[in-house]
Amino acid sequence: MKILVTGTAGFIGFFLAKRLLEKGYEVVGLDNINDYYDVKLKYGRLRDLGIAEDEVEYAKRVESIKFENHSFYRIDLADCEAMESLFKSEKFDAVCNLAAQAGVRYSLENPAAYVQSNLTGFANILENCRNHEVENLCYASSSSVYGLNKSMPFRVSDSVDHPVSLYAATKKSNELMAHTYSHLYGIKTTGLRFFTVYGPWGRPDMAPMLFADAILHGRPINVFNYGKMQRDFTYIDDIVEGVVRVIEHPAEPNEDFDYRAPDPASSPAPYRVYNIGNGRPVKLLEFITTLEKHLGKKAKMNMMPMQPGDVEATWADTSALEKDVGYRPSTDLDRGIGEFVKWYREFYSL
Numbered sequence: 001m002k003i004l005v006t007g008t009a010g011f012i013g014f015f016l017a018k019r020l021l022e023k024g025y026e027v028v029g030l031d032n033i034n035d036y037y038d039v040k041l042k043y044g045r046l047r048d049l050g051i052a053e054d055e056v057e058y059a060k061r062v063e064s065i066k067f068e069n070h071s072f073y074r075i076d077l078a079d080c081e082a083m084e085s086l087f088k089s090e091k092f093d094a095v096c097n098l099a100a101q102a103g104v105r106y107s108l109e110n111p112a113a114y115v116q117s118n119l120t121g122f123a124n125i126l127e128n129c130r131n132h133e134v135e136n137l138c139y140a141s142s143s144s145v146y147g148l149n150k151s152m153p154f155r156v157s158d159s160v161d162h163p164v165s166l167y168a169a170t171k172k173s174n175e176l177m178a179h180t181y182s183h184l185y186g187i188k189t190t191g192l193r194f195f196t197v198y199g200p201w202g203r204p205d206m207a208p209m210l211f212a213d214a215i216l217h218g219r220p221i222n223v224f225n226y227g228k229m230q231r232d233f234t235y236i237d238d239i240v241e242g243v244v245r246v247i248e249h250p251a252e253p254n255e256d257f258d259y260r261a262p263d264p265a266s267s268p269a270p271y272r273v274y275n276i277g278n279g280r281p282v283k284l285l286e287f288i289t290t291l292e293k294h295l296g297k298k299a300k301m302n303m304m305p306m307q308p309g310d311v312e313a314t315w316a317d318t319s320a321l322e323k324d325v326g327y328r329p330s331t332d333l334d335r336g337i338g339e340f341v342k343w344y345r346e347f348y349s350l
Contacts, residue, residue, distance in 0.1 A: 001136075002026040003247065004092045006077065006125070007099035008049065009033050009042035011203050012140070012194070015240045016096060017049060017070070023244070026069040028090055031099060032076040036106070036113075037204050044347070045201055046072065059085070077121025087128040094136035094247055097125050100170075103205055104144060104309045107167035118170035126181045134187070136250045138243065141175055141191040141273065143232070143314045144168035152281075153315040156193070156265035156273050165309035175273055182269035188250035189270070192243060195277030195316045199236030199336060200343030207284075208337070211291055211299065212344050220300040223284065227303060230281040230313040235336035238329030242276040245325040265320060277316025278329045290333055294341040 003020060007013030008029030020027050029049065033042050033056070043053045050066025056074050059082045064070035075082045077099055101107075101117040122139070129137050146154045148162040163169040171193075178189035198208045214221045254266035265273040292298055306312070322328045344350070 001093040001247075002028070002091070004028050004030060004086075004090065004095045006030045006095075006097045007140075008072065009046050010098060010102075011201055012197060012236065012239060012243075013098040014045040014049065014201060015199075015236050016098065016243055019240050019244055020247075021049075021067045021070050024069070027067075028092070029070065029072040030075055030077075030086070031072075033074055036101065036103070041201070041204065058082075076117075077124055078116050080124055083124045083128055084131075087132040087134070091132065092134050094250075095125060095129060095134055095138075096243065096247060097122065097137070097139040100140060102167075102203065104165045104167045105307060106205075107165050107170075108309055111166050114166050114170050118167075119173060122174050122177060126177060126187070129187050130181060130185045136188050136247070137178070138190040138192060138246050139174060139178065140171075141193045142168065142171040143193050143195040143275070143277065143316065144311070145172045145175070145193060146314070147311065150313075152313065153279070153317040154275065155317040156275055156320050157263060160264070164311065167309070179267060179269065179271050182251070182267060182271040186270065188252070189272075190246050190251045191273040192246065193273065193275045193277075193316075194239060195232040195234045195275065195314055197234050197236055197239050199340050201347075202236070202340065207287070208291070208340055209344070211288065212295060212341065215292065215295055215297050215299045216350055218300070220302040221288070222304050223288070223301045224304050224310065225306040225312060227283075227285045227301070228312065229284040230315070231284065231287070232277040232279065232281050232314045232316050233287065233333055233336070234276065234278045234316075234329055235331035235339075238278065238331050239276055242274075242321060242325070242327055242329065245327050246274065249325050272324070274321040274324070275316040275318050276321060276329065277314070277318060278331070279316055279318050281313055281315040282333055287333065287337075290337045291341070293334075294338050
């Protein structure tokens with residue numbers, strides 16, 4: 001297969017591209033390389049994929065010097081003309097859309113960025129899949145779609161009608177948009193609700209990087225909801241393995257779909273939604289203790305109230321993923337944090 005992976009300068013997209021290349025697939029990477037966080041980290045990921053920073057120009061095809069079956073384009077998903085040209089020239093067999101404006105809290109500050117990237121950009125992905133006969137599409141959703149739901153663990157059959165951030169609302173919108181294209185045009189679409197992904201090369205706006213930087217430099221860390229938070233931390237390798245299996249097993253229609261009691265996660269169209277999480281919520285204070293252990297330094301904690309748009313706990317039921325593609329994430333927190341800290345010290349020379 002020739003696969004378009006969007007967001008390859010980002011955390012998950014980088015690891016997915018690398019895994020697919022190692023498996024022998026042809027991968028075309030795409031990213032707009034925006035400055036939401038340090039672009040040096042983004043170019044560092046691209047460099048590890050063999051993409052030279054000084055070769056990158058807008059809408060130019062750059063060949064990898066490390067993987068003969070990899071090329072990269074710097075394109076914004078919302079650029080209709082550039083996206084149309086890309087799909088027309090490259091003729092993809094499958095698409096995995098991981099590019100998005102990320103961050104729950106930032107969506108309260110700059111909502112327009114989320115509309116542009118997560119809605120307009122995703123609409124461009126869907127339209128180009130339709131117009132260029134790409135029948136296999138998977139895309140990143142998020143555990144944040146569960147919003148006000150407090151029934152644990154979160155099941156894909158649960159209602160996701162009460163998001164508490166615009167970011168979450170755009171991710172639910174992606175799922176609805178994908179179903180429409182599956183129903184109308186037969187595109188096989190699979191949405192992946194990721195649960196708090198962490199590991200080497202992670203985003204600097206997320207807790208592992210924020211906490212590690214503050215702890216090592218003697219600054220206090222902000223601990224929201226006074227530490228009474230739980231997250232289903234999921235190691236990057238587990239996320240990527242789940243995504244690869246979904247790409248290799250495109251969605252199929254649910255032949256037992258009950259129209260009078262519709263399953264939100266499936267359809268008579270080729271449409272599926274899955275959770276990818278570790279299946280074990282971890283208390284935030286336990287996460288901090290594990291990070292302290294591997295950093296060899298205690299944290300100074302600034303206890304703070306809950307932030308707008310945040311949720312108290314997440315916990316993934318991954319039974320649907322296990323049933324359909326035979327995979328369940330399994331990396332424990334101690335090992336995952338150990339790998340993260342090892343990379344962090346090497347990358348930042350600490």
